[in-house]
Amino acid sequence: MATNPRPRKASGSTPLGDFFTPGRITALLIAVLVLIFIFENTRKTRIRLLIPEVTMPLWVALLATGLIGLFLGMYLTHRRR
Numbered sequence: 105m106a107t108n109p110r111p112r113k114a115s116g117s118t119p120l121g122d123f124f125t126p127g128r129i130t131a132l133l134i135a136v137l138v139l140i141f142i143f144e145n146t147r148k149t150r151i152r153l154l155i156p157e158v159t160m161p162l163w164v165a166l167l168a169t170g171l172i173g174l175f176l177g178m179y180l181t182h183r184r185r
Contacts, residue, residue, distance in 0.1 A: 147162055
């Protein structure tokens with residue numbers, strides 16, 4: 105009696121259907137909304153970085169802060185596994 109080593113997929117399952125889970129769709133939607141928010145705020149602003157005060161576009165500061173948060177979140181979740 106031969107056994108099939110691979111489980112069968114549901115008849116309507118596609119590779120893209122497996123990729124787009126509700127969690128990934130939500131994360132993608134939040135990422136798009138964050139990018140829209142960042143790029144809508146393009147005026148220059150003064151930011152104090154500990155001691156020096158710099159003038160830069162607000163979108164650069166928001167994007168840098170978001171990327172730092174993303175990398176820290178990825179690092180911390182990777183370390184827990």
